[in-house]
Amino acid sequence: MIAGLSYPYTEEQVRALKAGDAVRITGLIHTGRDKFHKWFADGKPVGVDFKNGALFHCGPVVVREEGEWRVKAAGPTTSVRENPYEADFIAASGVRVVIGKGGMDARTLAAMKKHGCIYIQAVGGAAAVAAHSVKRVEGVDFLEEFGAAEACWHFSVENFAGVVAMDAHGVSLFDQVAAVAHKRLHGLIGK
Amino acid sequence: MREDALIKLIRDTSTSLPDDVEKALRRAARKESRGSSARVVLDTILENIALARGGATPLCQDTGTLAFYVDAASRRKIPPARIKAAVAAATGKGWLRKNCIDPVSGVSYDDNCAPGAPVIHYEEGLGRGVVRLIMKGGGSENMSRQYSLPDETLGAGRDLEGVRRCVLDAVEKTLGYGCAPGILGVCIGGDRATAYEVAKRQLFRPLDDSSPDAQLAKLERRILKEANSLGIGPMGLGGKTTLLGVKIAGRPRVPASFFVTVAYMCWACRRREAKIV
Numbered sequence A: 001m002i003a004g005l006s007y008p009y010t011e012e013q014v015r016a017l018k019a020g021d022a023v024r025i026t027g028l029i030h031t032g033r034d035k036f037h038k039w040f041a042d043g044k045p046v047g048v049d050f051k052n053g054a055l056f057h058c059g060p061v062v063v064r065e066e067g068e069w070r071v072k073a074a075g076p077t078t079s080v081r082e083n084p085y086e087a088d089f090i091a092a093s094g095v096r097v098v099i100g101k102g103g104m105d106a107r108t109l110a111a112m113k114k115h116g117c118i119y120i121q122a123v124g125g126a127a128a129v130a131a132h133s134v135k136r137v138e139g140v141d142f143l144e145e146f147g148a149a150e151a152c153w154h155f156s157v158e159n160f161a162g163v164v165a166m167d168a169h170g171v172s173l174f175d176q177v178a179a180v181a182h183k184r185l186h187g188l189i190g191k
Numbered sequence B: 001m002r003e004d005a006l007i008k009l010i011r012d013t014s015t016s017l018p019d020d021v022e023k024a025l026r027r028a029a030r031k032e033s034r035g036s037s038a039r040v041v042l043d044t045i046l047e048n049i050a051l052a053r054g055g056a057t058p059l060c061q062d063t064g065t066l067a068f069y070v071d072a073a074s075r076r077k078i079p080p081a082r083i084k085a086a087v088a089a090a091t092g093k094g095w096l097r098k099n100c101i102d103p104v105s106g107v108s109y110d111d112n113c114a115p116g117a118p119v120i121h122y123e124e125g126l127g128r129g130v131v132r133l134i135m136k137g138g139g140s141e142n143m144s145r146q147y148s149l150p151d152e153t154l155g156a157g158r159d160l161e162g163v164r165r166c167v168l169d170a171v172e173k174t175l176g177y178g179c180a181p182g183i184l185g186v187c188i189g190g191d192r193a194t195a196y197e198v199a200k201r202q203l204f205r206p207l208d209d210s211s212p213d214a215q216l217a218k219l220e221r222r223i224l225k226e227a228n229s230l231g232i233g234p235m236g237l238g239g240k241t242t243l244l245g246v247k248i249a250g251r252p253r254v255p256a257s258f259f260v261t262v263a264y265m266c267w268a269c270r271r272r273e274a275k276i277v
Helices: A011-015 A034-041 A079-093 A106-115 A127-133 A173-189 B002-015 B019-031 B037-055 B080-092 B160-174 B192-204 B214-228
Strands: A002-006 A022-031 A054-056 A061-065 A068-073 A097-100 A118-121 A134-141 A152-166 B065-071 B119-123 B130-136 B145-148 B182-189 B243-251 B259-265 B270-275
Touching: A002 A011, A022 A097, A034 A079, A068 A127, A068 A134, A068 A152, A079 A097, A079 A106, A106 A118, A106 A152, A127 A134, A127 A152, A127 B037, A152 A173, A152 B037, A173 B160, B002 B037, B002 B080, B002 B130, B002 B270, B019 B037, B019 B243, B065 B080, B130 B192, B145 B160, B145 B192, B160 B182, B160 B214, B160 B243, B160 B259, B182 B192, B192 B243, B192 B259, B192 B270, B214 B243
Parallel strands: A002 A022, A022 A054, A054 A097, A097 A118, B065 B119, B182 B243
Antiparallel strands: A022 A152, A061 A068, A118 A152, A134 A152, B065 B130, B130 B270, B145 B259, B182 B259
8 A cells, every 4th residue: 555645745644654655756856965955954044945845855956958957867866864854844844744765863753743743765776767756847946055965956756666764643654674683683692 | 998898897887787696686685575575675685686677777865985906017008097987977878977076175076986986906816907996885894894803892803703792893883784685795804904905805805616725614614604593684674684605714814913804795785897908
C-alpha cells in the first residue's frame, strides 16, 4: 500500500502517516540545503512561504535548455548537516514535509511531533528517478548567492517516491534500525 | 577521436551501473517482501538504474571525485590535458555535476578541472591504452574509516579477528548513511595514505571474485554474511541486504603500525574500464 501525499500538505495528511509507510508526493517542493539553512539561521528571509509546504535536502543538476530549466539529476543529500537548524526552521516556517536521506536528530524529531511534520527518506543516489518525477521547474531563488547546487529550486513533482522514516508521532525508523544493529553487533563481537 | 572515447567512458560510468552490481541489487530485491521499506527502496534503485541508462542521465547527482587509472605506457597518447578536456566536455553535457570546490576560497571550478582534479594515476600493468575510472560520491566517502590496532574499545588485537571486529564496527557506525547496500574495500596494513588508496582500489574488483589469499577470501565471506545479519538494510531503513560485497587486500606494515582501512562505496558503484586506442 503506497500512500499519496498532495500539496498543500496539511497537518491532517501528515499526521495520518506512520514511520515505514511508502509514499508518493505530488505537488510543490522546494530544495534547500547547507547554505539555505545557514541563511535562515542568520535571520534572513527565505524567499518563499513554506507553510504546508515541503523542503527537499537536494543539490540537483539543472541545465538551461531552450530557455527552460531542466532537471537532470535530483537525489537527496545527507540531512544530518542541517540538524542544528531544522527544529527552528520547522517551528518558524510551518513546513510539513522534510525530504532527505539518513534521517535527523532527536531535537528535529521532537519538533516534528510538536508542529506536525514528517521526514521522508528519498532513495539516496536515485537521482534519475527523482529527476524524472520533476515535471516542471517553477522558479529558483538564491541562484546567484548560493550557486546552482545549493540554490532554492521550486519543483512541481508527480509521484515522487519515498518512505516515511520519521513520523509526526515521535517514531524514527532510523533509531529502531540502529538499536537492532547495535544489539546484533554486540552479539557478534561481544562489545 | 580520442576525446570521444574518453568522454564516452565518463558518460557511461556516470549513467550506467556495472552489470555485476545491478545483478546483486536484483538478487537483494527478490529477498525482500513486497511492500516492505527495503523492497520499495530497492525497486526504486532498479528503476533509477534503467532510467539513467536509457536517458543517459547521471545515476546519482553527486558525480563524485573522479579518479582515473591510466596505462603508464600510454601516457603520451593520454596525457592529463586530454583527460581534463574530456572531463570539461562531459560536465558541459550534464553527465557530471559542477562538483569541484576550491577548499580555501570556496569557489566552484565549473568544468571540474583544477590542479589535482580530476585525480589521475599513471600505472604499469593495466594493458595498452587501458583507462579505468571510478566516481565516488561524498556520501559514501564520508563513511570511509581507518582504525589503528590494537583497539581496546572493540577488543581488537593485531590479527584477522581484530580486522573482523573493526570492519563490522565500521558497518554498524555507517548504518544507511553511505547509501546502503554498499560495497567495502578493505586494506590491512600499509601506511595511512597508501592504505586508503589500496582499500579504494579493491572497489574495482568484480563482486563475484574473492581474494587469492585463502584466509582473506574466508574473511571476506564471513564479514559479508555477518554484516548482512545486522538488519540495517537498504538506505538504513531495515532489511536483509546491507552490503553487496567485501573486498580485502593487505600491504606490508612497519612493526609499530597496524591499520585497518575501510573504503565504503554506495550502491551506485560507478566504475568502468575502456581501451582508448
